[in-house]
Amino acid sequence: MISVQNVHKSFGDLEVLKGVSLDVPNGEVLSVIGGSGSGKSTLLYCINAIETINSGKILVDDVDVHSKDTNKDKLRQKLGMVFQHFNAFPHMTVLENAALAPRIVKKMSKEEAIEIAKKELEHVGLGDKFDVYPTRMSGGQQQRLAIARALAMKPDFMLLDEVTSALDPELVGEVLDTLRLLADEGMTMICVTHEMGFARDVSDRVAYFHQGVIAEIGEAKQVITEPQNPLTQKFLSKVR
Amino acid sequence: MNSLFTPLSWDDTGYILTGVWNTITISVVAIVAGTLLGMIVGFARAESNKTVNFLFGSVLDILRSVPLIIQLILFSTFVGAIGHPMNPFVAGSIVLSLYTMAFMSEVFRGGFESVSKSMQTAARSLGMTYWQTIYHIRFPIGLRAVLPSWMGVALSVIKDSALVSVIGYMELLRTSEQLISRTQQPLEILIGVGLFYFIISYPLSHYGRYLERKMAI
Ligand SMILES: Nc1ncnc2c1ncn2[C@@H]1O[C@H](COP(=O)(O)OP(=O)(O)OP(=O)(O)O)[C@@H](O)[C@H]1O
Ligand SMILES: [Mg+2]
Numbered sequence: 001m002i003s004v005q006n007v008h009k010s011f012g013d014l015e016v017l018k019g020v021s022l023d024v025p026n027g028e029v030l031s032v033i034g035g036s037g038s039g040k041s042t043l044l045y046c047i048n049a050i051e052t053i054n055s056g057k058i059l060v061d062d063v064d065v066h067s068k069d070t071n072k073d074k075l076r077q078k079l080g081m082v083f084q085h086f087n088a089f090p091h092m093t094v095l096e097n098a099a100l101a102p103r104i105v106k107k108m109s110k111e112e113a114i115e116i117a118k119k120e121l122e123h124v125g126l127g128d129k130f131d132v133y134p135t136r137m138s139g140g141q142q143q144r145l146a147i148a149r150a151l152a153m154k155p156d157f158m159l160l161d162e163v164t165s166a167l168d169p170e171l172v173g174e175v176l177d178t179l180r181l182l183a184d185e186g187m188t189m190i191c192v193t194h195e196m197g198f199a200r201d202v203s204d205r206v207a208y209f210h211q212g213v214i215a216e217i218g219e220a221k222q223v224i225t226e227p228q229n230p231l232t233q234k235f236l237s238k239v240r
Numbered sequence: 241m242n243s244l245f246t247p248l249s250w251d252d253t254g255y256i257l258t259g260v261w262n263t264i265t266i267s268v269v270a271i272v273a274g275t276l277l278g279m280i281v282g283f284a285r286a287e288s289n290k291t292v293n294f295l296f297g298s299v300l301d302i303l304r305s306v307p308l309i310i311q312l313i314l315f316s317t318f319v320g321a322i323g324h325p326m327n328p329f330v331a332g333s334i335v336l337s338l339y340t341m342a343f344m345s346e347v348f349r350g351g352f353e354s355v356s357k358s359m360q361t362a363a364r365s366l367g368m369t370y371w372q373t374i375y376h377i378r379f380p381i382g383l384r385a386v387l388p389s390w391m392g393v394a395l396s397v398i399k400d401s402a403l404v405s406v407i408g409y410m411e412l413l414r415t416s417e418q419l420i421s422r423t424q425q426p427l428e429i430l431i432g433v434g435l436f437y438f439i440i441s442y443p444l445s446h447y448g449r450y451l452e453r454k455m456a457i
Contacts, residue, residue, distance in 0.1 A: 050361055050365065073364075073369050076367045083362060085356075085358050087356075089381070100366075101367060104372055105372070149366065150366065153367060
């Protein structure tokens with residue numbers, strides 16, 4: 001379980017998270033929606049200890065993420081993360097991209113790492129691309145590579161930050177299908193997204209962020225189709 | 241016949257080869273040392289804040305802007321004046337290496353900075369440590385990106401090494417000057433020397449372009 005407890009986070013004078021609390025139980029898919037600058041990405045970065053927090057607490061399976069005693073590199077192995085930018089390692093083949101972290105972070109043997117990388121690449125539909133360099137692939141394929149690369153670390157949670165925002169419209173579908181597959185398999189996910197259809201159909205709950213606070217959170221269909229908070233209503237009427 | 245001047249002969253081969261060898265030696269020393277130091281300084285600069293960079297940068301600016309020939313003479317005069325005269329090879333290697341480092345550091349800095357923050361964050365999010373990210377991601381991507389510029393600096397070092405002749409190092413240019421004053425055949429000798437630099441540089445720059453294409457990412 002991921003448990004976010006009254007987290008405050010500032011960049012200098014700018015308070016970006018103003019007391020965010022959130023529990024994501026295992027197996028849940030939570031979509032996070034909200035306007036630009038509302039703190040959605042920052043929350044994911046804080047969960048993954050890429051950013052520090054000013055106060056509050058974040059627990060991942062009861063491990064205090066921001067405690068001095070927590071090994072952040074170790075913690076991140078539990079948390080797969082995929083970003084808006086694909087960030088494929090351009091000097092490695094697709095297979096090497098996916099096998100690198102299992103080999104050097106988990107210290108698997110080369111054979112083991114390759115086996116697991118192949119499995120995850122097939123999982124996301126890149127079984128025919130092992131020896132291709134990522135720059136020769138479409139954005140959708142590169143983003144699926146990023147997902148497979150994260151999955152190869154066998155994470156317990158996936159944090160996805162607008163993974164379809166940099167894609168051409170016709171490539172969005174294949175990446176969303178991959179996420180849907182993971183959701184069906186029971187992966188626990190927090191998806192920051194602008195795809196309201198995805199949020200409604202695939203996630204269990206939706207949280208609407210407004211200026212650093214969760215203005216509304218609830219069952220997915222309800223939040224997207226019958227939002228209670230006027231702020232959520234206003235936001236949804238604009239993105240539709 | 242005037243016995244003061246003797247024409248170029250096969251007996252001069254050994255002498256010329258010594259010059260060739262010395263040019264190659266000091267070039268290799270300067271390129272290797274300048275590359276290693278430049279990599280370290282370039283990395284430090286890519287990782288440092290503005291203030292540190294300003295101090296670092298000023299020293300490097302001096303090394304890059306003062307003509308090499310002046311640095312060579314100043315350095316060898318200075319070490320002589322404080323009572324530690326150095327042989328021309330050592331003094332020349334030090335100055336040429338630092339001069340090379342000053343250019344290489346900018347090359348490498350650019351390479352390391354070309355690897356985006358978000359690429360590094362992606363690597364860290366997979367659980368890689370800071371140093372693993374540098375070793376597996378930042379160095380290989382950055383170094384590939386700067387290969388053409390690196391080659392450019394390396395080639396100019398080979399040519400600049402001719403200047404070390406001013407402090408008495410017997411590299412190719414100095415041996416040829418001495419042969420010229422003995423033989424009075426400047427044309428043949430200088431054309432030969434020019435050819436040598438061409439023969440060394442041309443294949444290297446071609447090999448560089450080949451590598452660049454091969455590693456294009
Ligand atoms: N490293 C940083 N330093 C300073 N300010 C930052 C930093 N990262 C984010 N911010 C600021 O924090 C605020 C929240 O940013 P964040 O990226 O979390 O928003 P977001 O909800 O993800 O928006 P978007 O939909 O545009 O991605 C923004 O005003 C942003 O400019
Ligand atoms: Mg964002």
